[in-house]
Amino acid sequence: MLELLHIENIAVIEQADIQFRPGFNALTGETGAGKSIVIDAMGAVLGGRTSRDLIRTGSKKAVVSAEFSGVSSDLPGLAECGAEPDEDGLLMIQREIDGDGKNFCRINGRPVTVSQLRALGANLLNIHGQHDGQQLLDEEQHGAYLDRFGRLESALNEYRGVYDAMAELRRSMDALRMDEAEKARKVDSLHFQIDELERAELRSGEDEELQERRDLLRNGEKYLSAVSGADHCLNGDDETGGAVALLQEAENALTHVKGHNGRLEEIWNRLEQLRCEAYDLAETVRDLVGEFDFSPEELDQVESRSDQLYRLKKKYGATVEEMLEYLNRSRRELDEIETADDTLVRLEGQLVKAQKAVSAAGAALTKARKAAASELEQRILKELKDLDMNRVRFSIEFMPKEPVPDGCDAIRFLMSANAGEDLKPIARIASGGELARIMLALKNVLAEQERVGTLVFDEVDTGVSGRAAQKVAEKLAQVSRHKQVLCVTHLPQLAAMADSHFSVEKGEREGRTFTEVVQLDRQRRMAELARLTGGSKVTDALLQSAGELLDEAEAYRKKL
Template identity: 55%
Template sequence: MLSLLHIENIAVIESADISFDGGFTVLTGETGAGKSIVIDAISAILGERAYRDMIRTGANKATVRAVFTGVPKLQWFEDNGVEYDPETIVQREIFLDGKNVCRVNGSLVTVSILRKLGIQLINIHGQHDSASLFDEDNHLAFLDAFAGNEALRSDYGEKYETVAKLRREIDRLTMDEGEKLRRMETLKYQIAEIEKAELEPGEDEKLEDRRKILQNAEKLSNGMETAVECLYGGDDTDGAAGLLAQAEYALARLSRFSDSFNALHERVADLMYQVQDAAEEVRDARDGLSYSADELEQIESRLDVIHKLRRKYGTTCEDILAYLDSARKELDDIEFADDHLERLKAKLQKAEKAAWDAAIALRENRKAAAKAMSERILTELTQLDMPRVQFSCEFRETELTVAGADAVAFYMSANAGEALKPMSKVASGGELARIMLAMKNVLAEKDQVETLIFDEVDTGVSGRAAQKVAQKLKSVAAHKQVLCVTHLPQLAALADNHLLIAKQERNGRTYTSVTPLDLEGRKRELARIIGGATITETTLKSAEEMLRG
């Protein structure tokens, strides 16, 4: 669970250290005090998108650090080479230039890798989640999350990809006669042009090296002559080879008189032999220098041919030859397209059957899960003061798609005697919030995430319905850590822990503080929520009664 959160220089929060306990924790405060900023900070350490606009004015970076306790040994740690510790520390720094630095237990990770850990530590549910229920494109994903059918979807996905690949290949080979003839003429011209050049792999590099030598032939020749003269000597001087030979002879004579000269003699002898070998190689290289204007002209002409092909077919001879192979294959495919198409269509027929079998297996799993999910959601909604609601997952069969062969839409009736209709047409804001809460509770039973955060999901809920929502969150907190940003006194009264988010001005700057409330503090905050800015004996008494339950 989330145990500690340190926030530094995010929006109006200059610095805050927040301790969280298990159970049900609420965050309350005036509108604009900074409650959502705390949620944004938590989102940041979960790897969600963070903007440099979050950084407090005048600061060069923002920092969020969280400590999670009781973290299970997730596969994520091994996969990403991060040391596992049940007390996991996550830190993220956001800089003005847009750079982000993320660490988990001291190891640097990317934002995308951090996000993969974050979804296994905390689930955040905001007002936009309720709005997403209106979009039927999301309903299948909700159902699949409940069904836990990853293996079936993966099996279907592989089979569908085979079908899609075969369809693309068939489409590529299916063309009218005029288009086919034009393409064949183009390919034949390209093949003939490349074949006529008779390219060899690496030929362009060899020719460019040779051209460079020929273009600098005079400099090379003069340099080699100088090297030969230095090594062999000229008419009036001895070269290095001759001088070393004389030195070796002199030391050889000295070694006859004293063994102390033997080591020195051997070293000079080795140098002499190395220089003599090098001198011979230099002389051979000089004698091997041959060049002519005709050869340079031939190389330039050959490179011109290669450069023309480069502009059309690739940057190197290897690329051009690879294009030649590809063009030959495509021409062969077109010329024998009818036979090839028949083979592909036979493969496609088998692949489509396999994909349909997988799609039907997935559909049966989804329908069974839809029935179970509907029953669970109805049970949850009854507990949330919606006893007469009807809920159903309606299926519509489709062609094979990436997600299967099903379209799913959630239908409901909120009142007795009303026919089931698409959710977007019948659910009010308060009803939608409770439906989303019911779905989140049902889905939470299927995952191992220990911390759930609800960011003003009670919008549009009041009265008895608000009390039911509060009781539901309280019951969820019996086996999960639940954090809730709320404006409802019913929720705040049932919390195990209460944090007050408050905003003050000092020296022309705005500061936000986070304060754990004791019983007296909770009573005054509840009185404020009930009655507004003016706290009276009546509102205090009401708050006290709510806290007593």
């Protein structure tokens, strides 16, 4: 559960530490005091979207920290972050938001990305905003709700696997289908490109070789002069000997005396090594002189070939290897077009099998959904009765549709708010208060399927009053016995039912607006409940009524 929320420089909150308690926690305050800022801070520390506008005016950065207790080491998302709770099951999450838009996130001191924080946060805390009820009006979301409740990920993934295979076959078949005129144009274009590349007789690595040979030919005279000079020094000519001959003479001069003196023999050995090395080098240089056979015609040929490759590169690829790959692709594409009719026949046979697989997987998914829908209907009706909606009927309707990535079912929630009325789409008959209670019921049922330990309700009481408000308060109290509940509310019934009551209060110091969050004792709770009931004018009668409301709520909680 969420133990501590630390906020620095978020909007009008300069600094606040909120120590939440187990069970039902309520936050109240005047409109504009900053209650929603507390919820925004929770969303931010769990990886929600933020902006620089969230930073308090005059501050360079904002910081939000949250400490969770009872965190299991196998919680989804932890392993991906490389983090784990400490030995007491505590997990500290921190997010810094800089004025330049940068974010710095840490889990138990370990740096993580915002996306990693978001994935983990979804398993720690669930925020139900005051506008979430509008999602019930979007029938596209109804199937997702049902799949979450039924934990149908496995059946859905199996269906998507065969559906994706069928969709890929259809894309392949569409690519092969073209009218005769388009086909003729494409074939002519491919023939021209293939012929042009084949006539070029490309060879891998040829462009590098041409570049090297062209540089050599362009500087041929300079290279030949240098190599010839080295050859003359090593090999000499008809009149003078070169270095090899001189080393040979020196070696011969010492041959007859090398055996009489150790140092002379060492010198002779070194001379022999030098002469052998010089001989090999001289032969290499002499061969190189022979290789430098330059002619203007060869340079013209190399330049012409380089120009040809340059023109081809502009059309088919930056290197010879890329052009060869383009040639192979063109050959394959031409072959596919020329054999398209045969390929289509083969793919049509595969498509028939794929459609049968999709139909079978879709039927299995539908069967699993209908089983889950039957249970969900009963669970929702039970929750709605607890929320004083005894006459409501709730049903999940299935209509077949063409296979799409999420299945073959059009799913929508139907309800009848009053006795004798037909079941109709929720969007057509549900009032704001009814939507809020239906969404609360759905959230409660789904929460039982998840490991999330904390549920946050931001003004879940919108459109609810009187007896219905009391039922919502009792339902939240029931939920808080197995999940921590945090609720922002304007209703005294909900605030009174809370185990812990926090007040969000806005004030002014030195010309700046400040917001504080304080936990209320019984006397201050009575005053706050009286304010919620009667507005700014708090009378003794209102205070007495608030005390009675607290006593009744405490008595109800003891029964749970």
